[in-house]
Amino acid sequence: MSESKNIPQRMVNQAVVSVSDSSLDRKSDDVLITLFQSGEEEAFRYLVERYNQRVRNLIYSIFNESSVVDDIAQEVFIRVYEALPRFRFESSFYTWLYRITVNKSRDELRKKRARKFYSLHAMLDASNAELQSKIRIVPEDGWAKELVNKGLQQLPERFRVPIILKDIEGLSYEEMAEIMQCEVGTVKSRLSRARGMMRKILAPLLEAQ
């Protein structure tokens, strides 16, 4: 962390040297951020193109609804665009980006719950969706994928996020703690519980293999 605090000035110098270089996509996150902070707005595009798929995947894992992914991802990057001038390199960019994504997703989940609670139409839609999912004919090879996605959706949000971050995104406990804004011990505890819950959901799949 202390090393990353020393990055900016070094990166500024590097950025100044390389601002004329058109191959921005090869620059590190820190260089791109420094360039952006010094007025090179084009650098933001490279950050978006570098991370948008990871952000979209994370959102997709959390929601399992492709229709909401792009909207939320755009909201996330708009937030990043607004806050990036104040980014102080105290954490890695992608950890920071993931934290924004998780927070935004949490907000959306809350709103979604509220909408479901207050909207009769949403309740009817949900029951229809549930019914449709039961009678839908799933191809043999898609069965495992469907089960995994549905299994994740059955987990409460506070258990869903750690298992996604660890087993799908492959982050470390420390990174997860930073993203989830909690202690590493809490991360370990939640993750073990989430895995246990998932184990029960995926039992048919795991036992068949």
Added chain:
Amino acid sequence: MKSISTRELRKTLSLYLDDALDKEAKARFEEYLAANPEIARELESWKKQQQVLRSKQGIEPNEWFWQKLSTRLEQQQNKPETVFPFSRKYVPLAASLTVVLAAFVGVLLIQQRPLLTKYLSEKKEQVQQLYQGNILQGKLLPLFTNLNKDQVLQFALFGTLPLDVQAKTELRVDESKENGTRIEFAKNEEQRRPPVTVEQFCKEISATPAQHKSVDSILTSARDKIQESVFLGENKSLAVHADLAKFNRTMMSRIAASLELPQQKKFQRFLAMSRSPYTFVIAPAPAVRVPMPGPRIPRPSGMEQFVVITPDSCTIAHVRIDLQQIQRNAALTAEEARSMDERTHALIREFAAHANAQKRMNSSLSIFSGSDYYSIKVESNVLEPTPDATPFEVIARAPRAVQFQYELHQMPDIQKFFNQDSQPPDHFMQNTPPSGVWRKSAAHGRVIDLDSVVNAPRDRNPRPQMDQGKKKYNNPFEL
């Protein structure tokens, strides 16, 4: 490794899977796995689960993501600033503070309810008065259309205007901070205040031709203003402009300002001899500080404040009067104008007869009436303050300043005093100013030192120049 709880086992399995156990713990757990094949199988399931999750397919890439995002960013930048002057994250805090503030104001309002109720009641009354267009319904006729300059001068000196020559009635006005505004309709008192003419006045003060001309000019201008100040309504109503009560003093001050110092002194002496209730101070008037209007309803343009009297009520109201229309009406109803004196006299008698039953729409209005007078007193804080930009301060002369009939009725000694001393002193009639001290006969027990009144204000200061150019207010009483 001894047996462990399910929770502990789950946590250890999870840590083992992530290779997060230290060497010692790892070795102990591996021993445990060897001894418990079902737990080893469970570990295998967890590993499979992890593989399944890692192999989970993500969403299809969106090639247009950046284009869509950049469009939204542009829209975002073109959007107007947020309605809140602070960051969105402070909105809940601001909302909480607003609720607390609203609760505080609510409690305060409940505590101050009586005051608030009174305030709202007064405001309501004011608003009602403001739009009381029906008080002065029908045609309006200016009451004083044919005043001559002598009568205007009488008004300046005594605050009186003739109403009905036959009935010998007059309108008297006065305004002071102490006594408020007073308007009285009563018998005239020529026996104690002989009529004064402009010629006589100018002769008394030894006015130069230029000064005579100035006085004439002031009186002419004042005559027009007086004409716009008292109206007789077709529906038996009478409206007197609130500022009329101070206009006589303004006139006196302006006349004094048009004179040189010797004439000013003679003017003072003349006021004393003619038993004017006023005199003026030969010194620049103190700077007038108009009080702040306070929580009053702002007067709409064109509205003037009048004291409006009907047989049933008496109120202070804002009235919009179209003078041009009134003058046309007056021209059309010449016959009505001829009988106006009688009508006015009859109306005032009716006011006096119904004085006790008259509804006072303002608590600060007092009505006094008798067989030969009808008088209204308005508290000084009710009427809208207007700047009294007079060059010289005009003050009341005590004790002879008692000029209102109702005051005389309340003070029989003074009435007696005036009745017994009804004739002016000879030297006044002979145009010779009194010298030294003029004393009332000792039989009445009163000694009036005229010098103390007439010569009290010494003229050490030069006469201030009249600032004719500055006309700050569109007040009909401003010269």
